Amino acid sequence: MKYRLATLIALASTGFTAATADASEWGCEVLLCAASSNPSWRGVKSCHPPMERLISAMKKPGFSWPTCPEGGAGAPGYEKYAECPAGWTPTAGDDDQRPRAERGQSRCMRAVNQCNGRKRFVGSSNGGGTEITADGVTRVFSRTNTCSYIEYTARPLRSDPYYFDIKHEASGQSSRFWFNLDH
Structure with missing residues (x-):
């Protein structure tokens, strides 16, 4: 995963913009921004254009998530509800x-x-x-x-209902990164 995130960071630092990025690059931007947790993507100024583009695209008919094969992730998962309290x-x-x-x-x-x-x-x-x-x-x-x-x-709602599972190449283990698309 370290190598995949390094690839994503390298892509993000090349200076391409969301408007000129192809679908794979845009997907990698979305993945990189969604995986940002401290701060979340909303606190990273360079994440606003690709994430706002995503949110806008989601409203259109025939939308499909941009993917990032280099990052080992396709479309994200979605879980509306959080776990029930212990004993429930x-x-x-x-x-x-x-x-x-x-x-x-x-x-x-x-x-x-x-x-x-x-x-x-x-x-x-x-x-x-x-x-x-x-x-x-x-x-x-x-x-x-x-x-x-x-x-x-x-049942409690998740504050971050979307997630990407990113697989670490060396270990084969996946890490889950939760995010939301609210402004």
Whole structure:
């Protein structure tokens, strides 16, 4: 990866502009800028032209990501949602009617058992209802048990939802570089 990033840096330092760069050079500019993390591409003045060109191109029909074969990366991946908090599992939203393969897992869920050896209450007064806590967690109770329930919460969004996986030539290992396209 060190060699690929060095190649990208060399390309960026040659002084070509995004307007005159061919697709591969533009793709390498995008890759180099997207991989910048401290500061992000928004804090690197020379990254503004290629990234703004990318953002503009994405709005047009038939858009395809510029690639950088020299950098070992094609089009980026995209993950809208961050990991669920510890102890929670990703799950689909309750209002998502699309087929499983097409829908995102927009909520986190966990099973809670607060019975602690107590006898379970059969025929709860809430009749298998739901309640929403002050922090926005939805609790779904079964009809026969008031001390065990399922909790749901909105899954956090990633601040940097796009990523490039860049493979290190020597080790074969990949490193993931997260970025976003917000201004």
